[in-house]
Amino acid sequence: MERNFSLSMITVSLTHCLLLCLVVAAASNNITTDQQALLALKDHITYDPTNLFAHNWTSNTSVCTWIGITCDVNSHRVTALDISQFNIQGTIPPQLGNLSSLTTLNLSRNKLSGSIPPSIYTMHTLKFLDFTDNLLSGSVSSSVFNMSSILDIRLTNNRLSEGNKLTGPIPITFGRLQKLQGLDLAFNKLVGSFPDELCHLARLDQLALFGNKLSGSIPSCLSNLTSLRSLYLGSNRFTSVIPSTFWSLKDILFFDFSSNFLxxxxxxxxxxxxxxxxxxxxxxxxxxxxxxxxxxxxxxxxxxxxxxxxxxxxxxxxxxxxxxxxxxxxxxxxxxxxxxxxxxxxxxxxxxxxxxxxxxxxxxxxxxxxxxxxxxxxxxxxxxxxxxxxxxxKILLIVIVLPLSIALTIAITLPLKSKLIGCGKRSTVLSNDSVLSSQATLRRFSYLELLQATYNFAENNVIGIGGFGSVYRARLEDGMKIAKKVFHQQCASALKSFEAECEVLKNIRHRNLIKLSKQSLQSISPRIHVQRELGGLAAF
Incomplete structure (x- = not known):
């Protein structure tokens, strides 16, 4: 019995050893596969301005120590390849499709040319793909639907360079990528219509088709993309109206439909x-x-x-x-x-x-x-x-030269008398036995002179405010101090108020005020400035 037990233990131990050897061998083979795929990429680089890959990507060092490479801590498989912005030239080898544990592939902002190998579209574990700002050409393969784990695809150009030249229609198979959250195909040469199948991407957060040659209508099914936050359809050839259903995307943050024919x-x-x-x-x-x-x-x-x-x-x-x-x-x-x-x-x-x-x-x-x-x-x-x-x-100005001590009194009195006249009530008329002498003369001021005298109608020069204008104090270049009432012509009632105040001025009798005749009132236009140099309203 002891002999049987010993044989059983030996059998179990041998089995464990065999399994361990198989795991080690498999891991070794996988590392070798990953290394071979990356060395193939290195061989396809025709220009490396920093010589980084020549000195760092070597077969006598672990692939997990190479620049741009991330490995899983347990399996030691390559999970991320990010060599963006190295300004390298060359092509993408089909062997990259053998990186079967890869989740992130970022080759953006280089000068890679040629087409995207079909093997890239068979990478079932890939979640993030970015080939932005390269010189890639050809069409987007309909095999894209095989990337069942993909979350974000970026094949856009950057206008700082010549950019990608992807052509053809947008494959309808994009609609099968149910996990897709971001799709960026901007600045290529894609043609055709907006596929309704894209409206099936319920998790889509960003859609950028800017700068292509897409035509036809903006589909009403966009309202199905309830997770959408950014939508860029500008610089295409869309000719429709903006569908009414679009306005139901209540959570959208940015949308750009510019440079179309909407x-x-x-x-x-x-x-x-x-x-x-x-x-x-x-x-x-x-x-x-x-x-x-x-x-x-x-x-x-x-x-x-x-x-x-x-x-x-x-x-x-x-x-x-x-x-x-x-x-x-x-x-x-x-x-x-x-x-x-x-x-x-x-x-x-x-x-x-x-x-x-x-x-x-x-x-x-x-x-x-x-x-x-x-x-x-x-x-x-x-x-x-x-x-x-x-x-x-064009403004209405009544400029009356007054001692500033009583300017505010006039600014208040005239509107009050206008109100009395407007209501049909009898108003008390200021009287003075001494009327304007024949020696009195009119003085005209330019608009610029009045503008400068009030420092561009500065608020600190306002001494009175009415319903249709303001009274400003001002000092002319010769030292003369004046007060002026400004009616804003943009106010519809300002002209009526101006006429009412002129009516009051016509009835006032004072040696320092000009009497306005009926003919004078009829001749006043919005461009006329009525001014008079006065000494003061003594015994007002």
Whole structure:
């Protein structure tokens, strides 16, 4: 019995030894396979500016110590190959497909040429593939669906170099990669339509097809991509409207449809996009008014709607875009005035409203003090400060030279008397037996002279504010002190208020005020400045 037991123990020991030998042999063979695959890549490198691979990738050292290589700590198999940004030239050998434990393959930002070997698409363990910014050519294989574990595919170009030249249509087999989270095929020469099969990628977080030759419609099935955060379809040849279903992607952060041939209008449903940070729809054929609901996009930082056919006015609600940093509405047909509500967009650093049909006064408060003429050029009816290279605004000025001690009194009295006259009530008329002498003369001032006298209508020179204008104190170059009432013509009621105050002035009798006749009132236009040098209102 003891003999049988001993034989059994010997058998078990031999079995364990045999298994251990097989494992060691298998591991050794796998390391050899991985090493052979990497040495094949080394042999396909035709230019190595640093000679790094010649000195480091050698057969007499462990593959796990090579630069750019990561191995599993247990199996010692190669799990990651990252030799990006080495500026190497050459081709990709088919032997790379033998790295059967590889999860990360990054050859980006080199100058590798030729086609992608079919063996790459058989790497079932691969999760991350990046061939960005090379000189690769050929088409994307339909065998891509075999990469069952893939999460992120990046075959994009970088415009700093000549870039990849992948051609042909986008394989519909991409739709089978149910784990795929990122797909970047930008800046190639892909043609054809947007495959509906891509809408099956429920986990897709980023889709970049920018800079190809894709055509046809943007599919309505995009609404199925509920995990999508970034969508880049710009610089293609899409010709459709933006599908109404797109606006249901409430969690999208960035979308770029620029430089296509899209038509139609911007939907009021854009407000359904709860958290967008960047929107680019420039260089299309979009038309119609800009929806006021855009103002509900509180997190929006970049909005580019340039080079379209948008019409109507800039909505007042744009002043609610409090996170906005960049706004480009240039080269459209936008009319009306620039909303003063936009003065509170404190983070806005880049504003371009050029080449539209805007009119009226350019706001001067808030962030508008930081903008230059380039932001407003090509709008012939805009007016504002001289540094913006637009015409001066048409304003109504009643300039009455007064001692500054009583200027505020006049600023308050005239509106009160206007109100009494407007209501049909009898007002008490200031009287004085001494009227303006025949020696009194009118003095005219240029707009620039008045602008300089008030330091560009500085707020610290305001001595009174009414419903339709303000009273400023000023000192002319000859030392004369004046007070002037400024009516802003952009206010619809300002002209009526001006006429009412002129009516009051017509009825006032004082030696230091000019009597305005009926003919004088009829001759006053928004461009006329009525001025008079006065000594004071004694015994007012």
């Amino acid at each position: 038509v139609g209008t911007l939907s009021f449903d854009i407000v359904n996009l709860k958290v967008p940070l960047g929107i680019s729809l420039s260089e299309n054929n979009l038309s119609g008014d800009m929806p006021a609901t855009v103002g509900g996009l509180k997190n929006l930082q970049i909005m580019d709607l340039a080079y379209n056919r948008l019409e109507g006015q800039i909505p007042e609600s744009f002043g609610d875009l409090t996170s906005l940093e960049v706004m480009n509405l240039s080269n459209n047909k936008i009319s009306g005035s620039i909303p003063k509500s936009m003065e509170k967009l404190f983070y806005l650093r880049d504003l371009n409203l050029s080449f539209n049909e805007l009119e009226g006064e350019i706001p001067s408060g808030g962030i508008f003090a930081n903008f230059t003429a380039e932001s407003f050029m090509g709008n012939e009816l805009l007016c504002g400060l001289p540094n913006l290279q637009v015409q001066p605004c």
